[in-house]
Amino acid sequence: MEYTKITETPSNHDNLEQMDTATLLQKMNEEDQKVADAVAATIPQITKLVDALAERFEKGGRLFYIGAGTSGRLGVLDASEIPPTFGMPHTRVIGIIAGGDTAIRKAVENAEDDSVQAWKDMMEHTITDNDVVVGIAASGTTPYVLGGIAEAKKKGLLTAGITNNPGSPLAVAADIAIELNVGPEFLTGSTRMKSGTAQKLALNMISTALMIKIGRVKGNKMVNMQLSNSKLVDRGARYVSEGLGINYEKAAELLKKHGSVKAAIDAGA
Structure with a gap:
């Protein structure tokens, strides 16, 4: 060739x-x-x-x-x-x-x-x-x-x-x-x-x-990311806070309860 x-x-x-x-x-x-x-x-x-x-x-x-x-x-x-x-x-x-x-x-x-x-x-x-x-x-x-x-x-x-x-x-x-x-x-x-x-x-x-x-992102956020370290847990809490318009502490509680940003936002919506 x-x-x-x-x-x-x-x-x-x-x-x-x-x-x-x-x-x-x-x-x-x-x-x-x-x-x-x-x-x-x-x-x-x-x-x-x-x-x-x-x-x-x-x-x-x-x-x-x-x-x-x-x-x-x-x-x-x-x-x-x-x-x-x-x-x-x-x-x-x-x-x-x-x-x-x-x-x-x-x-x-x-x-x-x-x-x-x-x-x-x-x-x-x-x-x-x-x-x-x-x-x-x-x-x-x-x-x-x-x-x-x-x-x-x-x-x-x-x-x-x-x-x-x-x-x-x-x-x-x-x-x-x-x-x-x-x-x-x-x-x-x-x-x-x-x-x-x-x-x-x-x-x-x-x-x-x-x-x-295929739906793994919402808005511009990684809502399905693995919460495998403290940095990512913090990021996830901020995403939930912004997505639902609630304070950081409440968002962190929801995230901990539901285990993912997407599940937390869906539950709190």
């Missing part, structure tokens, strides 16, 4: 080792400012994915992220934050990384080159027709991701690909291609930088919009 692998093209900056610290940081920041625009250009594709996800979630479907290296870690991170933020079971948004959980902290040699392992990893979760698989790969060529997407499509699942190389094999293979063209990296080929940042923004948008669409 002929396409330009933008993530491997030379940086717009050279002689980095000769720059002073302030210049290094300024030039990195200049590159980072291109990221939001690159994500904005993909909003139509993200919209299509979120709407399809919401429809399938209502039928019991799940969201799977698959990736390797930085991309895999970002998928695991996004999935891991859904239960505490939105009170959803950890089984509804699932991040899978090549090499398993060990690879979250330490690279697992050759794990990303295995084109059949991603589907094996997903099969541990008993895949259904309503599940959606999102492959994440800056290069758009990672065998682990491509193999998982190909097998998911064969089984009739909806697939999406998040990549930083437009026209890459992942973009072509997935039903919905989210092509985050951030240009060359500040440090040539280091996709943990702009490419990873763009992926993080897109994942935030996908999961947050999905949770809003």
